[in-house]
Amino acid sequence: MSKIKEILKEKKTLIPFLPAGYPSLNATKQFVKVLVECGIKAIEIGIPFSDPVADGPTITNSYSYAIKNRIKSEDVYLLSEELKDEYKISIIPMLYYNLIYNKGEENFAKRISTFADAVIVPDLPFRESHRLRPHLEKFNISYIPFATPNIREEDIRIISKYTNAFIYAVTVFGITGARSNYSKDTYKYLERVKKISSNFVAAGFGVSSKEQFERLPTDAVIIGSALVKQIDPNNLEKSKENIKKLINSIIN
Amino acid sequence: MCLKNKIFLEVKKLNKTLNGNFGKFGGAFVPETLIYALDELENYYNKIRGDRDFFREFNNLLTEYAGRPTPLTYAPNFSKRFEINTYLKREDLLHTGAHKLNNCLGQGLIAKGLNKKRIIAETGAGQHGVATATVCAFLKIPCEIYMGSIDYERQKLNVFRMQLLGARVNKVESGSKTLKDAMNEALRDWVTNINTTHYMIGSAAGPHPFPTIVRDFQRVIGEEARSQIFKSTGTLPDAIFACVGGGSNSIGLFKAFIQDESVKIFGAEAAGKGIETGLHSATLSAGRPGVLHGSLSYLLQNSDGQVEEAHSIAPGLDYPGVGPEHSYLKESKRAIYEGITDDEALEALEILAKEEGIICALESAHAVALAIKKVKELGKGSTIIISLSGRGDKDMQTIMNSLEAKNEQN
Numbered sequence: 001m002s003k004i005k006e007i008l009k010e011k012k013t014l015i016p017f018l019p020a021g022y023p024s025l026n027a028t029k030q031f032v033k034v035l036v037e038c039g040i041k042a043i044e045i046g047i048p049f050s051d052p053v054a055d056g057p058t059i060t061n062s063y064s065y066a067i068k069n070r071i072k073s074e075d076v077y078l079l080s081e082e083l084k085d086e087y088k089i090s091i092i093p094m095l096y097y098n099l100i101y102n103k104g105e106e107n108f109a110k111r112i113s114t115f116a117d118a119v120i121v122p123d124l125p126f127r128e129s130h131r132l133r134p135h136l137e138k139f140n141i142s143y144i145p146f147a148t149p150n151i152r153e154e155d156i157r158i159i160s161k162y163t164n165a166f167i168y169a170v171t172v173f174g175i176t177g178a179r180s181n182y183s184k185d186t187y188k189y190l191e192r193v194k195k196i197s198s199n200f201v202a203a204g205f206g207v208s209s210k211e212q213f214e215r216l217p218t219d220a221v222i223i224g225s226a227l228v229k230q231i232d233p234n235n236l237e238k239s240k241e242n243i244k245k246l247i248n249s250i251i252n
Numbered sequence: 253m254c255l256k257n258k259i260f261l262e263v264k265k266l267n268k269t270l271n272g273n274f275g276k277f278g279g280a281f282v283p284e285t286l287i288y289a290l291d292e293l294e295n296y297y298n299k300i301r302g303d304r305d306f307f308r309e310f311n312n313l314l315t316e317y318a319g320r321p322t323p324l325t326y327a328p329n330f331s332k333r334f335e336i337n338t339y340l341k342r343e344d345l346l347h348t349g350a351h352k353l354n355n356c357l358g359q360g361l362i363a364k365g366l367n368k369k370r371i372i373a374e375t376g377a378g379q380h381g382v383a384t385a386t387v388c389a390f391l392k393i394p395c396e397i398y399m400g401s402i403d404y405e406r407q408k409l410n411v412f413r414m415q416l417l418g419a420r421v422n423k424v425e426s427g428s429k430t431l432k433d434a435m436n437e438a439l440r441d442w443v444t445n446i447n448t449t450h451y452m453i454g455s456a457a458g459p460h461p462f463p464t465i466v467r468d469f470q471r472v473i474g475e476e477a478r479s480q481i482f483k484s485t486g487t488l489p490d491a492i493f494a495c496v497g498g499g500s501n502s503i504g505l506f507k508a509f510i511q512d513e514s515v516k517i518f519g520a521e522a523a524g525k526g527i528e529t530g531l532h533s534a535t536l537s538a539g540r541p542g543v544l545h546g547s548l549s550y551l552l553q554n555s556d557g558q559v560e561e562a563h564s565i566a567p568g569l570d571y572p573g574v575g576p577e578h579s580y581l582k583e584s585k586r587a588i589y590e591g592i593t594d595d596e597a598l599e600a601l602e603i604l605a606k607e608e609g610i611i612c613a614l615e616s617a618h619a620v621a622l623a624i625k626k627v628k629e630l631g632k633g634s635t636i637i638i639s640l641s642g643r644g645d646k647d648m649q650t651i652m653n654s655l656e657a658k659n660e661q662n
Contacts, residue, residue, distance in 0.1 A: 050558040051432065053439045053543060055281040060426065072556045097281050098543040102557030123543070125284045146284035150446075174287055174444040 002242045003117045004090040007041045008200045008219045012187050014204060014251050017094065017224035019046040022062040023233035025079050025098070036081050036087045036150030037245040044120065044222065046093035047076045054122035058225040063094070067204050072182055077111060084115040092144070094120040098130065108121075108136065109135035118142035118165035119152030126159055133162065138183045144168050156196040166200035166220060169193050171207075178219075178226045179206035182216075210250045223250070265497035275583060277576035280459035282439070284574045289446050294461045296366055301468075305540035306361065311358045311514050314472065317349045317390070320354075322473075324480035326636070329607040334627045337635040339484070341477045343501060343642060344612055350642030351473060351501040352383035352454055356468035360387035363450035370445065371395045373452040374438040376403050376431030376497070377568035377615065378410025379642050380454030387452075395419045398437045400430040403567045409645050412520035428561040431497075431571045435545050446549025456497020470504025478508040478638050491516040491630055494639035495618040496567035496589060499578045501641035506587060516588070516630070520622035522564030523591025533562035534591040535574040536582050549576040551586065565650060566614035568642075574576065579583025592618040592626075598654055601622060601644065612651065613642035 007013055015047060016035055020028050031044060034170075048063040048071055052202065055063070056079045066165050073095070080091050093116050098110045114118065119141055124132060126145050142165035148171065162169055171186050172179065194217055204222035209214065213221045231240035270341055272278045294520035300306040314320040322345050327338040343351035363371055369375055371393050375381030381397040388395035397414055401423045404411055414421050427433035435458075442451040455468040474492075492509055493501035496519040509515045524532035532538065535550045540550030543601055551561040562572040581587035592600075597614060600621035605611045612620065619638050630636065644651065 029422070049426065051436055053436050054443065056440070057426075058297065067558060072554075096543075098551070098559070099557045101541070101543050101548070102553065113373060121280045123546075125287045127287065128279055128281060144568075148285040148287045148288070150285070170285060173446050175440045194595055207394070251430070 002164050004042055004092065004142070005200065006141045008088055009167060013042060013211045013220040014040065014213060014247070015042045015044055015092070015220050015222045015228050016040055016247065017044040017046060019048060019059060019062040019066060019228060020046060020076040020079060021069060022231060023065060023229070024042070024069065025071065025075055025240070027236055029079060030084065030240060031243055032083050032087065034224065034243050035247060036089060037237050038250060039245060040089070040247065042090035042092065044094045044224070045076065047073055047079055047093055047099060049096040049099060051095060054175055056175040058228050059176050062231070073103070073181035077115070080115040090117040092118045092120060097121055097124045105132050105135045109139045109141060113139035113141060115250060116141050117239050120142050120144045121170060126162070129162070134215065134230070146170055147193050149173060149185070150194070153192070153196055156193055157207050158201040159166060160197040162186045163199055167193065167197055168222070169201050169203050169218060174205065176205055179208070182206070182212070187215070187217065195217055215251045272462070272464070274580035277549050277579040278415070278460055278463060279540070279548050280542045280546055281548065282459045283443055285443050285446060286459070289442070290459055290461065292582070293362070294367065294370060294644060296362060297461055297465055298367070300362070309357055310361055314354065316351050318357060318382045319345065320472065321480070322346055324477055324484065326484070327608050329408045330604065333607060334624060335632040336627050336630065337633065338623070339481060339489070339635070339637045340610070341473060341505065341637055341639045342617070343473060344502070344610070344640045348379070348383045348386050349645060350379040350383065350613065351470060351504065353381045353386065353467040354453065354472055355391045355500060356380070356383040356387040356452060356503070359450070359452045359465065360391050361643070363393060363452070364391055366450060368393070368448060368450040370449045371452050372398065372438050372449055372460045373454060374398045374434035375454065375466070376400070376413070376434065376570055377566065378403065378407035378646060379415045379471040379568060382410050382417070382421070384452050384454070385414040385417035388419065389417045394408060397421045398424055398441070399518070400424050400428065400434045400436040402429040402432070403431065406650060407567060408644055410597045418638040428537030430562070430567070432559065432562070432573070433472065439545065446490050446662045448634060454500065456500045456503045456577060457545060457549070457573055462510050463547065463577055466500050467507060467577060470500050471495045471507040473501060473504035473639065478504060481637060486517050487637060489637045490514070491518060491626065493518045493520065493619045494579060495520045495569060495615045496517050496536070496574060497571050497615065498573070499575035501639055503575060503577055504562060505637070506581070510586060517581070517586060517625060518622055519587055519589040520592045520618040521589055522569035522618060523561040524537070524591045527591050528594055531563040532591060533564045533569050533571060535572060536589040537591045539572070541579065544573045547576045549579045550574050550582070553620070565597060565654065566618065568613070568615040569618065590622055592621040596621040598651065601651065610640070611644035612640045613644050614640055616640045
């Protein structure tokens with residue numbers, strides 16, 4: 001069983017997302033330390049990309065900032081190895097497909113096998129995933145498929161067979177970014193995915209509060225933009241405090 | 253079987269299928285949310301592909317509204333000067349001033365058929381934005397256009413035209429503030445409003461089925477040119493030329509000639525200030541395969557896989573990607589793609605204006621410049637067709653500024 005599955009089996013899990021290198025790799029390392037101290041066991045590490053079409057302005061801007069500071073994929077891989085060794089957490093890199101294609105799918109899988117438990121590729125829909133899945137399987141890394149509010153029941157059954165981690169259920173039509181509340185339809189759709197899926201389900205996009213974390217009927221909840229908004233690129237200590245406060249307000 | 257024949261058969265086979273792949277290129281690399289809309293679009297397109305009523309309406313609009321067929325103009329003075337028989341395919345004479353309207357009319361009918369309540373589009377030079385706004389006004393569908401703020405400033409006339417036609421034009425401030433970023437924002441809008449909105453992609457790029465749909469609606473350019481040149485000369489041309497940004501006018505022209513082995517196919521990319529300077533948009537000449545905006549194709553990118561900013565004096569060519577079918581034509585060697593600098597394009601534009609009284613768009617001037625460059629290779633007395641994809645009205649300020657700067661330097 002993958003490490004992330006073992007974590008999800010225990011209790012409802014909060015999986016925070018951090019864009020690597022925003023505002024620096026050292027800052028990311030310190031943010032992860034704060035998260036671990038709050039009790040977080042699995043983290044999504046965003047690898048900056050120049051054209052992140054599935055992301056809203058908060059994450060897009062953080063990626064641009066990191067790229068301007070010349071953060072490269074390899075820097076993030078080295079940081080992730082360090083984090084995994086130090087904190088024994090489940091690390092899930094999230095990155096756009098061109099960064100994978102550029103390295104070559106097999107080389108990529110081999111490279112991240114030193115730290116990654118699973119991988120999320122926002123612009124690799126299930127129908128294109130055959131390009132990457134076999135390479136990940138070879139190195140025991142789980143592919144994470146997406147469910148969307150318009151997903152058909154049979155597709156939920158199919159995709160849940162193709163992961164050894166969880167299904168990433170996108171809560172809304174749209175891009176990443178905190179939202180104040182969800183409609184009844186969102187809850188109904190997530191309940192449907194959870195009921196039909198033979199695998200764990202994590203809800204993502206728009207999460208920012210304890211109420212959402214508790215109410216969303218999934219095994220895990222991913223928090224991204226709301227967390228990134230806590231980062232003040234000019235004030236590391238304040239950023240750490242903000243992160244701690246937000247995470248504690250959700251899980252405690 | 254000789255390699256060339258094999259390539260032709262492969263191309264023929266590819267064109268019969270709607271599988272989204274052109275050799276290894278193409279695909280649909282988009283957020284999962286969009287797959288539903290792409291499937292809906294593909295299913296509808298498969299249905300109308302053989303629907304006489306749809307094409308009767310489409311062809312009627314092309315004739316009665318857009319002004320097709322556009323002429324194939326013999327250029328006597330240009331021909332004499334360069335000792336090459338030159339015919340110009342006059343997409344600049346189409347309603348709205350560029351080839352873009354062909355595709356917009358087709359996609360407009362699709363959006364109507366799919367009962368979409370809203371249309372969005374991206375634009376660089378503004379020509380696709382104007383064509384989209386025009387069709388939306390005609391079909392009474394509300395429309396929003398995304399445009400990089402740099403393009404917004406340099407194409408103010410087209411911004412005004414879009415607004416006059418009732419479209420809302422959104423300035424995009426992210427990234428390089430040009431076409432690439434306008435497309436990112438349009439994709440983000442589409443992901444958010446997938447149930448109500450049709451994304452009218454203007455280039456033969458993007459996720460499947462857009463490269464096929466756009467090509468099919470633009471192939472009228474090549475089909476007309478092919479029959480017109482036959483009528484004028486009784487034979488096929490020796491070579492055809494078109495500019496390539498995303499590649500819709502060029503694939504539209506090329507399509508009708510791909511299986512004619514004797515016809516050389518040339519695509520002019522923007523070499524900007526020179527490929528060696530890094531300030532260019534010569535994706536096929538200086539890029540390598542990668543994934544951007546939903547398809548696997550040639551891409552300008554750095555060693556880490558980050559997309560690089562493109563540059564061209566012609567906003568319509570200022571794009572770091574290219575349609576996947578062009579990547580296939582390049583790798584199969586059926587078409588030859590070469591870079592033309594800003595200066596070479598400006599010079600060609602002046603030559604065409606003075607010799608023939610035609611001021612073409614800066615984009616089209618790249619195709620004219622490449623034709624001039626290839627005269628020696630093709631040989632005196634050869635016959636060529638150049639696609640004039642659009643007219644130069646929109647570029648007057650840029651042309652004026654560039655020529656003034658050049659004169660000051662001299």
